[in-house]
Amino acid sequence: MYYLSEMKSPGAVKASYKSLEGIPINGFVVTFVPPSVSIDPQNFRRSEDDDLNDINHPGVLTRDAVLYQKYEGLKTQNPFFDNVYYTKLEDQSEFISGGGFLVPSGFGLGKYQYWMTGGNSLYTESVSLLEGDPLVPTDHDTFLLHWDLYAIEKVVEGNTVELRYSEVLPTDISFGIYNEENTFEETPFMKVKSLDTPDDNLSLIFSNGTSNKIYLGGFGIFY
Numbered sequence: 185m186y187y188l189s190e191m192k193s194p195g196a197v198k199a200s201y202k203s204l205e206g207i208p209i210n211g212f213v214v215t216f217v218p219p220s221v222s223i224d225p226q227n228f229r230r231s232e233d234d235d236l237n238d239i240n241h242p243g244v245l246t247r248d249a250v251l252y253q254k255y256e257g258l259k260t261q262n263p264f265f266d267n268v269y270y271t272k273l274e275d276q277s278e279f280i281s282g283g284g285f286l287v288p289s290g291f292g293l294g295k296y297q298y299w300m301t302g303g304n305s306l307y308t309e310s311v312s313l314l315e316g317d318p319l320v321p322t323d324h325d326t327f328l329l330h331w332d333l334y335a336i337e338k339v340v341e342g343n344t345v346e347l348r349y350s351e352v353l354p355t356d357i358s359f360g361i362y363n364e365e366n367t368f369e370e371t372p373f374m375k376v377k378s379l380d381t382p383d384d385n386l387s388l389i390f391s392n393g394t395s396n397k398i399y400l401g402g403f404g405i406f407y
Contacts, residue, residue, distance in 0.1 A: 185223065186349070187250050188212040191295060195247035197225075208339075208346035213296045214401070215250050216332050216351070221257035223250055247272070247296075255330075255404050262328055262406055264376070269313055270330075270404035273298055296402070300357070302395035308388040310364075313407050323382030328406035329359060329371050331390070334399050352398055360389045361405075 186204045189197045191213055200223075201207060204214065217223055225245050255268045273296055300306055314321055333352035338345060354373035362368035363383035371377045386405075392398050 185217045185219070187215045187217065187223070187247070189215065189247035189250070194244065197245045197247065197250060204349045204351075206348065209349050210345075210347050213247060214334065214349050215247055215254070216334075216401070217250065217254045218258070220261060221254055223253050251402070258330060258404070259406060264326075265328060265406035267313070268404055268406045269311065270402065272296055272402050273400070298400045299397055300390065300392040300400065301397050302392060305389055305391040306400075308390075310385045310387050311405065313384045313386065313405070321384050323384060324407045325380075325382040326376060326378045326407070327361060327371070327386075328374060328376055329361065329403065330374055330406070331357075331359065331403035332401035333357060334401055335396065336399060352396075356392075356394055356396075357398060357400075358391045358393060360391070362387055362389075 186201050187197050188199045188201075188209060189195045189212060191211060195213070198212065223245075251270065251272055255270045259265060259268045298306070312321075313324055331354060333354055333356060335350045335352050337348045337350060339348060340346075358370060359373070360368055360370045361377065361379070363379055363381060364385050365381040365383060367379045367381045367383075369377050369379060388403075390400060
């Protein structure tokens with residue numbers, strides 16, 4: 185299912201479709217949820233501590249709530265993993281630094297996305313996986329990775345310009361994960377991958393081997 189939500193806060197969901205073929209998405213951000221995960225429009229929880237009975241609760245289905253239910257649903261389907269870290273790419277200031285470069289050539293930014301031109305790779309900053317309250321580091325060595333890819337088509341008809349979303353297969357990019365000990369593994373989409381040395385500080389690399397501009401709409405790490 186595809187959920188269209190406002191770009192502005194609080195990111196209220198305005199529509200949902202089984203397919204976005206031919207549907208203009210001007211002014212909205214798209215969130216894809218796999219068919220195996222159902223979204224409860226009455227469940228607005230965005231974190232474990234969110235009280236649904238709080239009178240100050242926003243009372244609308246938001247993109248944050250959709251993302252929360254999406255990744256919690258995927259985690260339930262993969263009971264080997266206890267935790268999930270995911271990002272909606274709203275703030276890419278650390279994500280795009282690429283080991284010291286501000287914005288590597290061939291890349292671009294969007295509020296909830298990051299795009300890669302053909303033949304380029306994107307290195308992320310270290311991702312710290314911590315759990316517990318207070319936060320207590322725990323070494324992990326086995327992971328499952330999920331990411332969303334898409335392309336945007338601009339259609340001009342007279343004085344009207346429409347932006348249309350088209351799905352890109354996850355396998356159209358390659359993804360790798362490595363730790364501070366420099367253990368590196370190329371990681372297939374939603375396939376369990378183990379590193380030789382347990383760690384909680386991981387770095388990621390997305391590589392676009394195609395000749396097309398591809399948008400990365402977010403990713404999640406199950407651990």
